[in-house]
Amino acid sequence: MKPVRYGIIGCGMMGQEHLRNIALLPDAEVVAVFEPDAGMRARAAALVPGAQFAGSLAGVLAVPDVNCLLIASPNHLHLGQLEEIAAIRPLPVLVEKPLFTDEGDVSRLAALRSAYPAPVWVAMEYRYMPPVAHLIREAAAATGGIRMLTIREHRFPFLEKVGDWNRFNRNTGGTLVEKCCHFFDLMRLIAGADPVRVMASGGQSVNHLDEVHDGRTPDIWDNAYVIVDFANGLRAMLELCMFAEGARYQEEISAIGPKGKIECLVPGPGRFWPAHLGPAPVAQVVVSPRQPAGPRVLDVPVDPLLLEAGDHNGSTFYQHRHFADLVAGGRAAPQVSLDDGWWAVAIGKAAQISASTGQAVAGAALRALAPPSPGTG
Numbered sequence: 001m002k003p004v005r006y007g008i009i010g011c012g013m014m015g016q017e018h019l020r021n022i023a024l025l026p027d028a029e030v031v032a033v034f035e036p037d038a039g040m041r042a043r044a045a046a047l048v049p050g051a052q053f054a055g056s057l058a059g060v061l062a063v064p065d066v067n068c069l070l071i072a073s074p075n076h077l078h079l080g081q082l083e084e085i086a087a088i089r090p091l092p093v094l095v096e097k098p099l100f101t102d103e104g105d106v107s108r109l110a111a112l113r114s115a116y117p118a119p120v121w122v123a124m125e126y127r128y129m130p131p132v133a134h135l136i137r138e139a140a141a142a143t144g145g146i147r148m149l150t151i152r153e154h155r156f157p158f159l160e161k162v163g164d165w166n167r168f169n170r171n172t173g174g175t176l177v178e179k180c181c182h183f184f185d186l187m188r189l190i191a192g193a194d195p196v197r198v199m200a201s202g203g204q205s206v207n208h209l210d211e212v213h214d215g216r217t218p219d220i221w222d223n224a225y226v227i228v229d230f231a232n233g234l235r236a237m238l239e240l241c242m243f244a245e246g247a248r249y250q251e252e253i254s255a256i257g258p259k260g261k262i263e264c265l266v267p268g269p270g271r272f273w274p275a276h277l278g279p280a281p282v283a284q285v286v287v288s289p290r291q292p293a294g295p296r297v298l299d300v301p302v303d304p305l306l307l308e309a310g311d312h313n314g315s316t317f318y319q320h321r322h323f324a325d326l327v328a329g330g331r332a333a334p335q336v337s338l339d340d341g342w343w344a345v346a347i348g349k350a351a352q353i354s355a356s357t358g359q360a361v362a363g364a365a366l367r368a369l370a371p372p373s374p375g376t377g
Contacts, residue, residue: 007066010073011044101173121334122341128318143257154244167218177348184347269311
């Protein structure tokens with residue numbers, strides 16, 4: 001299989017996590033980088049000193065050795081950068097979530113979808129967290145067929161980013177897109193069906209209320225409840241709180257059916273765990289059958305090297321391993337398609353609309369946000 005040579009677009013906090021994880025892959029390297037911020041560029045250069053630093057996205061595409069791309073720029077730039085790549089040199093690309101931020105751009109995305117000749121893989125790395133992957137594998141057997149799915153994330157507030165771009169909905173797409181598209185992707189993956197109705201309540205209650213950036217107060221939400229009904233009858237709920245960094249586990253996912261319940265408990269980044277409490281928690285999967293009753297607890301440890309390389313329970317490494325396999329010719333198609341990434345944003349946008357209007361989003365209103373059905377677009 002051919003070696004994998006990355007061109008990187010954006011090396012802020014998440015981009016640097018990608019660099020650390022790519023460095024752990026055999027037969028893969030970063031050969032070109034575009035990062036406009038001087039401070040972030042210097043940090044990236046320390047991680048990939050052998051890479052060529054370009055002054056533009058086009059400059060990265062002009063490096064002959066580059067045979068795949070990673071987009072890890074601010075959210076609102078993703079779609080435009082994909083369009084620029086399509087026009088110059090369309091290579092296999094791993095694009096960070098969210099795929100897009102403005103519901104008015106669905107026609108642009110549809111045009112890209114129909115014309116881009118290379119694989120587009122959307123970075124929904126939560127699928128690859130070892131405890132989450134374990135739950136996904138075992139859920140059908142443990143539950144006898146999932147009827148209810150609950151995802152709870154209790155975490156720290158949004159971190160500081162370059163230029164404070166992540167403090168405003170106009171840049172992020174809104175919290176239920178920016179942060180929660182991961183969870184809507186998991187819901188749809190686990191359900192094995194598309195949503196038919198989305199209802200939500202959310203807002204900004206605690207975080208960033210005393211901040212001012214260029215004369216504007218942040219409008220990014222910090223808590224929400226979202227209920228999603230799927231076409232196969234499964235009901236799913238998200239509970240988000242971003243002022244709960246004292247929690248032992250950051251994500252808790254439970255799936256329930258007629259035979260029982262399975263859940264996974266995922267700790268947050270180890271660097272935020274208070275040192276005086278000793279070692280950070282280990283992820284767990286708990287299976288609770290109805291007959292015979294009684295939970296079975298399984299620890300799901302993650303390689304410390306992977307935990308050190310990022311904040312996402314090892315998932316960034318596993319995502320890159322699969323993507324690199326695609327680029328090298330060992331896999332025919334992305335595991336997370338453009339349509340998967342599109343649906344994750346569509347559900348998040350529907351939730352933002354529902355919470356803002358007090359009305360459920362369903363039917364034609366939901367379909368207008370979603371990928372066209374095969375043969376219709």
